[in-house]
Amino acid sequence: MTTHHPDLSTLMSYSAGSLADAIATVVAAHLSxxxxxxxxxxxxxxxxxxxxxxxxxxxxSDRAKDDILALLDDTEQAPVNSRQEQNIPDDADVPAPFRPLLGYYLDDLHWRYMAPGLKQFVLPASGSSNLRLLKIAPGTCMPSHGHTGSELTMVLRGSYSDELGRFCAGDVADLDPDVQHQPVADTGEDCICLIATDAPLRFNGLVPRLLQPFFQL
Ligand SMILES: [Zn+2]
Structure with a gap:
């Protein structure tokens, strides 16, 4: 049961194909x-x-027509995936759009240590976008930060709370550049989030700012 959704403007941009790839993949994960x-x-x-x-x-022009027909030919070869999708394990917890890349289970990923209580798994993203999974230990407090661009976060497991409310599995936080927040993972289990940003974060504290280049946030 999701209570937090992407903004309508984000969904409109998604349908128009005008979102940065990283942000669009988080929307696709939520839509699934x-x-x-x-x-x-x-x-x-x-x-x-x-x-x-x-x-x-x-x-x-004839050239444009040929290009479009060639594109349609390519698209027709796509259904390979749907064959793979037929054997999905019931307990798969990786969102459907990411399974060809990551497999079925979040616990099988090669998580990299970032800081006490914090691990990450970086996904490929184009341009200045960033796409990553964060695994936050129960009760861990993230550094307070703002954004120089958009941030779209989807909770995959567990939950966290911040100035905007409580976010549980399936929920999306769709943050504008002017939002400041300090997420804290709820106690009980790890909180795993899928996060896309289209510009670097802006940390308030000195220590997180100094560590930022190492975290690639
Ligand atoms: Zn929704």
Whole structure:
């Protein structure tokens, strides 16, 4: 049961394909567990299509036509994944869009130590974006920080609380650059989050600022 969802503007940008790759993959992970947001994206897509239908058609060069047909040919070869997806273990806890890359279980990942109570697993991301999994030990307090860009976080296991509320598995925190927060993992179990940022974080304390280059945050 998710209570925190991405902003409507984020879902609209997702349906228009205009989000940074890292942010879009977190949205995709949330959509794989949230029918409410899938519905919103579907509606946004319908709005996009009706807008397209109102545009005056423009002539297309033969070269552009060939490119589009080649792209469609490539897309038709995609269903390999759906065959793999048929053998999904019931207790798989890696979000569906990441399974081809990470496998099925978060516990099987090669977690790297960052600081006491904090481990990370860095995922490939393009441009200035950052995509990572954080594993936060129960009760661990993250350094207070702001953002120079957007941050989209999805909780995969456990829960954390900050100035904005309590976030449990499936919830998404969709943070604007002006939000300052200090997440604290709830007690009981590790909190594992999937986090995408499209610009470096802005730490308030001196020590986190000094350590930032080593954490690659
Ligand atoms: Zn949702």
């Amino acid at each position: 567990v949230c029918s409410h947001c899938r519905q919103q994206v579907q509606e946004a897509e319908l709005i996009g299509i009706s807008l397209l239908e109102e545009l005056e058609p423009a002539p297309m």
